[in-house]
Amino acid sequence: MRSGRIISIAGVAAARAVVALVLALAFWAAAPVALGWLPTTVMTASMTPAIEVGDIVVSRPVPREALLPGRVVLATDPDWADRLRLHRIAELGPDGDLVTKGDANPDADSTPLHPDAVLGVGVLRVPGIGMPIVWLRTGEVLPLAGVVAAFALCLAVALRRGVDDDPDDPSPPPEDTPLTRRALRAPPARSRLFRRGFGFAVAVATAGVTVSTPASASFSDESAASGTVTAGRVTGPETLGCYNDGGAVVTWAYDGWEPRSFDLLVNGRVVIADIPPRFRAARVPDDGSYSLFRTDRVTVRTNVGEQWSAESGESVPVGGVLLGFGRPFCR
Incomplete structure (x- = not known):
């Protein structure tokens, strides 16, 4: 095979x-829109380096009781009527409002969020794909034009009928008749299907970029940028349970990508990290921070690879101790 042909392939x-x-x-x-979830383009760096400007974060609606400290929420910004806020819940106010804070910000947000303003909780981050939207909204024409031109070039080359698509035909040329001339002019069926498939994919991509609305925040300090596509499939544990056995033991089920480990969280705070992937139960540690008069919420997080994670959509209630006596227990 000639070197020119190798380079072309x-x-x-x-x-x-x-x-x-x-x-x-x-x-x-774009796909989560079919589930009623909301994709949002991150416009500022308020939680870097965990999430960068240009990432797209997908949020899903949750009940009010699931709005716990440590979770990242997407909400209508009370300080800016035309913006969305995507920050982490730092604490719950005495009147039920949510005090939020960007991980990269030194102070909490000046205005708390009312729970009714929350549109959803962040569950998925797609790195970098929203940069064209950022450039478009900030008027940065040169990088936008450069990326569009580079992608158009890649698309043109990808749709090109390369030498690897059809092997050389050693048979003699067909008889020169009007029928054979029409057949030679028609593109192969495989090439036509390939072009149509790419055209449909381009439409899906355009729709995905178009529907995402800009937000001034970021998603999770567990989700560093990654080029892997399979990260979008990370799911959290399911069917959380709790039983008392000399203390509270939390159980869960998991049916997803092979996890690296699990984490146990209480009110969004990691209390046990790097639980082995074969485990499906963990005892809530007695660190003296629980109270008999307060109900804490326990969730479980899946860690896949080195950079992607997903938290369970449900939680279990755990009680505390009285005057330092006793252990955490399932409520």
């Missing part, structure tokens, strides 16, 4: 890989 393959990666990330940003 490699170029087409690389272009198709780039286009497939971009479209896959755009799909993960």
Whole structure:
């Protein structure tokens, strides 16, 4: 095989890989809309380096009792009527309002959130795919034009009928008739299907970028940027339970990607980290911070790979001790 042919095949393959990666990330940003979830483009760096400007965060609606400290919420910003706020709940106010704070900010937000203003809790982050939206809204024409031109070039090369698509046909040329001339002019069925498939994927990607609304915040300090597409499939543990056995023991079920570990959280605070992936139960530690007169909420988080995680959508209530006596127990 000649070197020119090798370079051509490699170029087409690389272009198709780039286009497939971009479209896959755009799909993960757009697909949750079908579930009623809201994709949001991060416009500021209030929680970097965990989440960067240009990431798309997907939030899902949750009941009011699931708005616990430590969770990241998407809400209508009371300080700016035309903006959304995507910050972490720092604490619950005495009147039920939510005190929020960006991880990268030195102080809490000046105005608490009313629970009715919350649109959802962040559950998924797609890295970097929203940068064109950021550039468009901030008027940065040069990087936007450069990325659009580069993607258009990759798309053109990816749709090109390369030498690897159809093997050389050693058979003699067909008889020159009007019928064979029409057949030779028609593109192969495989090439037509490939082009149509890419056209549909481009439409899906465009829809995903179009529906995402800008927010001035970020998502989770557990979710560093990653180029893996499978990270969009990370799910949290399910079917949380609790039983008393000399203390509170939390159980869970998990049916997803092979986890690296689990974490046990109380009110959004990690109390046990790096639970082995084969475990499906953990004892709530008695660290003296619980109270008989307060109900704490326990959740479990899945860690997949080195950078992606997902928290359970449900929690279990745990009680505390009285005057330093006793152990945490299931309520």
